Each structure stands twice: as C-alpha cells, then as structure tokens.
Amino acid sequence: MSVGLLPVAISSLQLESAEYGPIWNMAITACLIVHNEASVIERCLRSISSFVDEICIVDSGSDDGTVEIARRFGAHVKIDRLLADRAGRLRDFSAARNAVLKMATGRWVLSIDADEVFHVAQPPELRELLGKVGLSAIEMRIQSGGVSWFLPRLFLRKPWTRWHERVHEWVEIRGKTIPTDCAMIENLPCKIGKESAAHRDLRLCNWQLRENPDNLRAVFYLARALRHLGRYRDALPYYSRYWRESDFTAGRYSVAISAAICRLIVHDFEGSRRWAMRAYRLDSQLAEACCILGDANVGLGRLDLAVGWFKGAKSKTLPTGKNHLYVDRSSYHEYPLARLQWISELLLRSAVN
Numbered sequence: 001m002s003v004g005l006l007p008v009a010i011s012s013l014q015l016e017s018a019e020y021g022p023i024w025n026m027a028i029t030a031c032l033i034v035h036n037e038a039s040v041i042e043r044c045l046r047s048i049s050s051f052v053d054e055i056c057i058v059d060s061g062s063d064d065g066t067v068e069i070a071r072r073f074g075a076h077v078k079i080d081r082l083l084a085d086r087a088g089r090l091r092d093f094s095a096a097r098n099a100v101l102k103m104a105t106g107r108w109v110l111s112i113d114a115d116e117v118f119h120v121a122q123p124p125e126l127r128e129l130l131g132k133v134g135l136s137a138i139e140m141r142i143q144s145g146g147v148s149w150f151l152p153r154l155f156l157r158k159p160w161t162r163w164h165e166r167v168h169e170w171v172e173i174r175g176k177t178i179p180t181d182c183a184m185i186e187n188l189p190c191k192i193g194k195e196s197a198a199h200r201d202l203r204l205c206n207w208q209l210r211e212n213p214d215n216l217r218a219v220f221y222l223a224r225a226l227r228h229l230g231r232y233r234d235a236l237p238y239y240s241r242y243w244r245e246s247d248f249t250a251g252r253y254s255v256a257i258s259a260a261i262c263r264l265i266v267h268d269f270e271g272s273r274r275w276a277m278r279a280y281r282l283d284s285q286l287a288e289a290c291c292i293l294g295d296a297n298v299g300l301g302r303l304d305l306a307v308g309w310f311k312g313a314k315s316k317t318l319p320t321g322k323n324h325l326y327v328d329r330s331s332y333h334e335y336p337l338a339r340l341q342w343i344s345e346l347l348l349r350s351a352v353n
Contacts (some may be wrong), residue, residue: 029108030048030052032044036284037114043074044115058079058100070324083096093166097169108154109157133250136156141213149327165217235258256289257288287336313332
C-alpha cells in the first residue's frame with residue numbers, strides 16, 4: 001500500500017461499523033499513585049504490563065526501592081513529596097490521582113493501586129468493549145477477601161476527567177458506563193509499617209467534614225472507619241445521620257447492615273434486629289440482612305425465628321450485578337449453613353440434657 005493511499009484506507013476502516021470507533025486510538029495508560037510499595041508493586045505491574053500501552057506513576061516520596069522497580073517495567077515516574085505529610089501519608093488522594101492523570105497519553109485510563117492485581121479472563125472481549133461508540137467507562141468487579149463491588153476503573157480520558165474528594169475519591173464520568181466480568185481487580189493489601197485504611201479514613205474523612213459538613217460520603221466512610229477500629233457506639237450516630245439524610249438506596253442498605261452489626265457486637269440484639277429489618281425492607285432478595293436477623297434472634301433467645309432467617313439467607317441467589325455497594329459472599333451459603341448446624345447441635349445437646 002502506498003503512503004498516499006493510507007489515509008483512504010484508514011477512512012474506510014472508520015466507516016466499517018457504526019458500533020465501534022477507530023481501533024488505532026484505543027491506547028491504555030495505567031495510572032498509579034504510590035508510597036513505599038516495594039513489597040507489592042512488582043506483582044501489580046506484572047499483571048497489567050501485557051494489557052496496557054503505558055504506565056504512569058506519581059510517587060509521594062518512597063525510600064524502599066519502589067521507584068526503581070517501577071522504572072524496570074518502563075514506567076514513567078514523577079516524584080512529588082509535597083503530596084504527603086511528614087509521616088509520608090497522602091493529604092489528598094484526588095490531588096495525587098489528578099497529578100498522574102496529567103501524565104497519561106492514552107485515550108483510555110486504567111486506574112489501579114499498587115496492592116491490587118489485574119485479572120483479564122477475556123482480553124479480546126475487553127479490547128472490543130473499548131471500541132464501542134459512546135462508551136465512557138467500564139465498571140469492573142473489585143474483589144477484596146469475600147466482599148466484592150463494581151467501580152469504573154477503566155475510563156476515557158477527556159478534558160473534564162478529574163478525581164474528586166480527599167479519600168474514597170471518585171472520577172468524573174460523563175456518558176455511558178457498562179459493567180463487565182471479562183476482567184476484575186483483586187485487592188491484596190499489605191499494610192505492614194503503613195497507616196491502616198481505617199486510620200486513613202478517620203483522618204481524611206474528618207478533614208473533609210471540616211471543609212464540608214454536608215458531605216454524606218465522608219459521613220459514610222467515617223462511620224465505617226470507626227466500626228473497623230472497634231468504636232461501634234461512636235459509629236452509630238454517623239450511620240443514623242446517613243440513613244436520615246441520604247436517598248441513595250444501596251448506601252442506605254449498606255448503612256443499615258453496618259449499624260445492625262455494631263448493635264449486634266455490643267449485644268443490643270433488639271437494636272440490631274430493627275436495623276437489619278430496615279435493610280431487609282429495602283431489598284429482601286439479599287442475604288446479608290437475613291443472616292444478621294438470624295444472629296439477632298439467637299441473641300434474643302428466639303432460635304425458632306433464627307432458623308427461619310438463616311434458611312432464608314441460604315435460599316438467596318448471590319447477586320452478580322453492579323447495583324449493590326458490597327456483597328458478602330459468605331452470607332449466601334457458608335455462614336447461614338454453619339449457623340444452622342450450630343443451632344441444630346445446640347438443640348440436640350439441650351434435648352440430651
């Protein structure tokens with residue numbers, strides 16, 4: 001083919017399908033923000049190196065060899081110590097992510113953390129999705145232990161593409177997003193010698209609420225941080241506030257479940273039952289509320305009712321869509337089965353005695 005005919009050939013390729021866009025403009029840039037990730041970053045970079053076309057990293061001052069490992073994989077690395085405080089903790093996750101976003105040249109951005117691993121079950125299908133006309137983002141399953149949720153981690157880079165919020169940041173997307181199971185991201189955190197996620201959320205969510213007291217996302221994650229730190233009673237007012245003020249159904253379901261767990265742990269079984277019933281009324285097809293209702297009734301001495309709730313949980317189908325903030329896989333079979341067996345053995349011992 002002569003050079004003079006090349007533009008004609010490209011024009012023809014563009015016109016072959018109205019569903020797919022130009023295939024030569026689907027370069028993918030992986031964007032990471034890091035600080036002392038030498039123990040995990042190689043695992044992450046190996047998982048993405050055959051899929052992405054470019055790796056861009058903003059480092060906030062690592063001193064453990066993180067930068068050297070990244071550069072071995074051909075990553076473009078920018079070091080900006082001003083992003084972190086004296087203890088090396090990020091002040092603003094969105095500021096860091098926006099800094100690395102400016103380095104990207106690909107049309108598409110894969111946002112991934114150093115302690116995550118990228119799994120692609122069907123690379124051709126995922127690449128095909130990137131060419132769909134009008135698509136702005138692909139939501140992938142994030143798996144962390146037995147809990148999973150969907151997030152738009154692969155998105156088009158546009159002039160308005162920016163991250164927002166100091167922590168639990170979200171990226172601005174305009175246009176169509178679709179979920180896929182042809183790829184997923186596995187979270188495998190290593191917090192040795194680092195600030196825990198709960199302490200990070202406590203620090204930055206409090207900061208956000210000082211800046212904007214009406215930030216319900218900060219209320220949600222602050223409550224979760226308090227719960228994870230074992231401050232169950234301190235978490236409850238924040239869960240109650242989110243429940244009262246939010247109209248986001250998935251968030252309210254998650255808050256009701258979490259508040260029920262807090263009440264259960266402090267042995268307020270009736271309070272736990274009430275919160276779990278709120279969750280169940282929001283979505284009776286999910287198993288998490290049924291499991292908590294089972295445990296609350298055990299605490300109240302109503303084993304007969306507990307059996308019914310655990311059987312109900314076991315009958316639920318594990319959801320596969322993106323319409324739920326978090327899904328606890330164990331609630332759909334393993335946990336209710338174990339609780340039913342425990343109740344059966346308890347009743348058998350009581351009968352013998």
